Amino acid sequence: MTFTPDADLTSNTTYTITISTDAKDLADNSMQTDHTWEFTTEVITISENLIQNPGFESGTTPWRFYTNGMGTFMDDASGDGSPHAGHITISQEGSNVQLYQPDIVLEPNTQYRLSFKAYSNTGHDVSISLHKHGSPYTNYGLSDYVVDLGTSWSEYSIQFTTSGFSGTVNDGRLRFWLSPYDAVGDEYFIDNVILVKV
Ligand SMILES: [Ca+2]
Ligand SMILES: [Ca+2]
Secondary structure, three states: OOOOOOOOOOOOOEEEEEEOOOOEOOOOOEOOOOEEEEEEOOOOOOOOOOOOOOOOOOOOOOOEEEEOOEEEEEEEEOOOOOOOEEEEEEEEOOOOEEEEEEEEEEOOOOEEEEEEEEEEOOOOOEEEEEEEOOOOOOEEEEEEEEEOOOOOOEEEEEEEEOOOOOOOEEEEEEEEEOOOOOOOOOEEEEEEEEEEEO
16 A cells, blocks of 8 residues: 655654554455554754855845955856856955855854855965954854865865854854955856855
8 A cells, every 4th residue: 555645744753644444455344443653754954054145146245345455246247057156356456355244153063064166267266264253253163264266167165163162153254265366357256155064
């Protein structure tokens, strides 16, 4: 006998199945008593992306670009298989050039995986940090991790364990740091930024 539910079952839930005495065998004999058993579905943890607007498909918010040189940040470039990507153009080098997203909620001493797609027109690189958004900018477990970008879309993945805080925080800043790698005329493209608990 095969039972096909109308809707998907919910994870981590106990279901009870009853075959009542209405059930009959091929010779038309009813069962003498109801037969009941139960089972529990598996626990499935769906890791939620902690990054807002991860593919730059809804404008540039809440991403922020800062440079003490000169440059622009827009969502006017094509992504890798999507209409938009984050697009930074450098018109004057700076010593502090960063694309970041604040207000990231993080649990202490927990494994996370950051992945993203990126390239630059010169293959110039970027480094990634995750730190407290405000002073004293405490590092939260990912510090100046250098990613060797190429000149066409590639996907990068970094696994790390949070540190530097003891209770859940909501003030993480994920930072793509372009100096000292950037140069005048550089264009950087970033898309599909995904930060999940592992
Ligand atoms: Ca995109
Ligand atoms: Ca490179």
